[in-house]
Amino acid sequence: MSWDQRQRAMLAEMGYRLPAASAVAAEVVEAEPEPIVVAAPPPVIVRVAAPSAPSSFANLDMPALREAVSSCRACGLCEQRRNAVFGNGALQQAQWLVVADPPDEGDDASGEALGGDAGRLLDRMLSAAGQRRTGDEATAFVTPIVKCRPPRGRAPQPAELDACEAVLARQAELLRPRVVLAMGLQAARRLTGLTEPLGKLRGRVHRWRDLPVIVTYHPAYLLRSPADKAGAWDDLCLALRTVND
Numbered sequence: 001m002s003w004d005q006r007q008r009a010m011l012a013e014m015g016y017r018l019p020a021a022s023a024v025a026a027e028v029v030e031a032e033p034e035p036i037v038v039a040a041p042p043p044v045i046v047r048v049a050a051p052s053a054p055s056s057f058a059n060l061d062m063p064a065l066r067e068a069v070s071s072c073r074a075c076g077l078c079e080q081r082r083n084a085v086f087g088n089g090a091l092q093q094a095q096w097l098v099v100a101d102p103p104d105e106g107d108d109a110s111g112e113a114l115g116g117d118a119g120r121l122l123d124r125m126l127s128a129a130g131q132r133r134t135g136d137e138a139t140a141f142v143t144p145i146v147k148c149r150p151p152r153g154r155a156p157q158p159a160e161l162d163a164c165e166a167v168l169a170r171q172a173e174l175l176r177p178r179v180v181l182a183m184g185l186q187a188a189r190r191l192t193g194l195t196e197p198l199g200k201l202r203g204r205v206h207r208w209r210d211l212p213v214i215v216t217y218h219p220a221y222l223l224r225s226p227a228d229k230a231g232a233w234d235d236l237c238l239a240l241r242t243v244n245d
């Protein structure tokens with residue numbers, strides 16, 4: 001399959017159809033994509049130093065960490081949560097660590113990260129990039145930037161982000177991902193340490209705790225703005241190039 005056909009197929013996997021004038025029949029790909037060989041990724045942007053993981057999480061294995069998060073009271077977000085959202089996906093090493101914006105109401109009710117239509121779109125996006133977060137062969141782990149839903153969906157405050165970064169840092173230590181995908185503005189700003197609009201954070205390789213970070217749109221946003229799925233695919237390609245570099 002040529003690159004052009006391949007790109008069309010991947011976009012079809014994500015539910016995006018190219019304009020009719022230039023489109024050819026897009027084939028839905030179910031097999032893992034072939035390695036993409038392209039030019040070196042853009043220059044790396046280094047994030048400001050992150051706070052160290054507190055000792056309360058630092059030595060826990062994954063089951064113990066999940067248990068600790070379920071009853072965590074390290075910040076005020078514990079007060080109104082129904083369920084902490086630890087995340088799901090690869091049980092041991094993950095190739096991709098997907099860090100999304102804070103849990104929405106559905107996630108808070110279920111305790112699962114990114115369910116519903118947004119979760120289904122995320123799974124198609126991961127599949128298009130040869131990744132999956134379910135099953136024994138899972139290669140990706142999906143988790144929110146803070147594990148407890150802020151009241152009324154407000155943005156998490158710096159102290160809350162600081163407290164919960166300790167959990168994320170331990171997840172990253174245990175999963176040892178090759179790339180981090182920051183989905184949504186709040187996740188992107190936290191992991192890059194920058195306050196620019198999301199559009200300006202895309203297209204670059206940032207760094208968080210020695211891991212490359214690629215910024216992209218949140219799947220819930222893409223459901224409202226499907227024209228941006230093409231841009232999201234560009235971001236996934238940058239993540240693939242970064243891993244293969």
Ligand code: SF4
Pocket residue numbers: 069072073074075076077078084146147148160163164167
């Ligand atoms: S948001 Fe994170 S740090 Fe705060 S209570 Fe929940 S799990 Fe603990």
